[in-house]
Amino acid sequence: MGVDRFRGTDMKGFRQSQSTLHTWSGLLLGWILFAVFVAGTAAYWREALNRWTRPELAQIEQPERVVSGAVAYLTKRAPDAQSWFIPVPTTESAGSQVFWQPQVEKGEERRRGRGRRDTQALIGADGQAVTARETRGGDFFYRFHFDLHYMPVFWARWIVGIAAMFMLVAILTGIVTHKKIFRDFFTLRRGKGQRSWLDGHNASAVLALPFHLMITYTGLVTLMAMLMPWAVVANYTDETKLFAAVFPQAPVVERAERVVPLTPIAPLLRDAERELGGPVGYVGVTNPNDAAARITMTRAGTSMLSARTPSIAYDGVTGREVWRAPAPDGATVTQGAMVGLHAGRFGDFGIRWLYFLCGIAGSIMVASGLVLWTVKRRERLPDPARPPFGFRMVERLNIGFVAGFPIAMTLYLWANRLLPLGMERRADGEINAMFVGWGIVFAYALVRQPNRAWVELLGLLAGLLLALPLYNLVALPTGLVATILRGDWVLAGADLTLAGLGAGFAFAAWRVHRFRPKARRRAVREMPVSSNAWAPAE
């Protein structure tokens, strides 16, 4: 960016306005963005965490066997259900969480949210139903990323959507504000106080800028029908028509009330894989064991970029193809590709790691931006011993979120390990443990002297993370040595990543501990350069 060309006052006024916008949109939504960003980053390892949180389960070697086993289980358990739903696992999945919809008895009203648990089962690697500890595993971080928790999904998505819009504003205004980011592309000055924070903020932002722009924009696309419903409202008066256009489905058939056994599933899986052009991710069976049975196979989201995956339907008795999803139109493919790009389900381990590292860079960008707000203002405080209330609040909220939220996530993993296996509503217990722990940490951050709180909480986080693989090693059959010997790199990688993150936070804690602020000699000299104390540095 040629900064020298824009010496005019107009440009200066423009940059000033952009930087004010950048500062305040970044600060006010930064805390929620940080939590959303960190949870989303963890969600790139959703499947791996699903396995990690269920150490009882054996690794899946033949997904087909699991699906055949699931059909056999459901034939015995729920032979006359309305429908069955069978996710097709991969060798990296925790298993197949099947569920079924029982027939609605005449005169019985459908009660909502009733007993989901007794209409679902987990099918393990050998095709048998297994009992694993009750947990939401990595799925929880995935849902929290856009649904938050303890609040209606509708409000949560609006909050996340607004935060994402501010994020897009913060990124675009940031490019204008931090005018030297491209010239200083490879610059990271150490031990220079505010300058170093700025370099770190800029580097984490600009080096992964393609990712940040992509993830924010496509994140908004995933919520677009809610955030900007007008195009849909203008074109579709009938909601069922919209659904038919966006999610094409095989025509519904009435139950024939004549018992006929289901055709074997394995040959159909192979046929669907051939016809759809990629492995199947989802099998739905309506009217099982009936003359009017239908089997629908949907292509796996892991096998293509677009999240709008095609499906194909078979006659459940003869195994003949009866329906196929029409080719999606341009708008659907565009939206599907953007959602797919956001979620990164298509990625192999290489691409998944790149996504994860970019997510970490984004988290560092948000966190360093939040800290920078206080670093910059501390130098200009009229009386550093007694900072104003707003300053103290931002300082402490930063600790509560930037150190506190990762602690909360680690506590969730610890709760997964330590809560009694037979506990009533165990999955909720894990989540409650996470938020109660976060509340305690947050309260601590509010009352403790900030520079001590940073060291102590980062140290606590590092300890919690480093101890997790050690606990696995001692207490579980899925310890690091065993998983490496078995060549199970998903679980071994999870333990090693946790340890690596722990080491990183330990280093951060040590650096904060050793940090001694220099004498405030620069404050006086800098005052006249930037008269607006609320503006961020370049």
Added chain:
Amino acid sequence: MILLALIAAVAALSLLALATDRHRDRLRPHNRRWLRPAGWAMVVAALAAAIVGWGPVYGPIGGIGLLMLAAGANLLVLNLTRR
């Protein structure tokens, strides 16, 4: 092929980094002229290798990812090894 793309990406960003004002003192003066064009050529090579390795759909995504990774690695190595 993906490994080749990674090597090309690291080489590309190293060359571009060494061409900047901050890091050019690491090289002798007569070597400097070629850095930037060679760096950009390696960027193209990295993207091409990624497209060959990952295919035309995932290739650009993975290629840009590798370039970002290489940029981050260079940033850390070049700045943290400075006295």
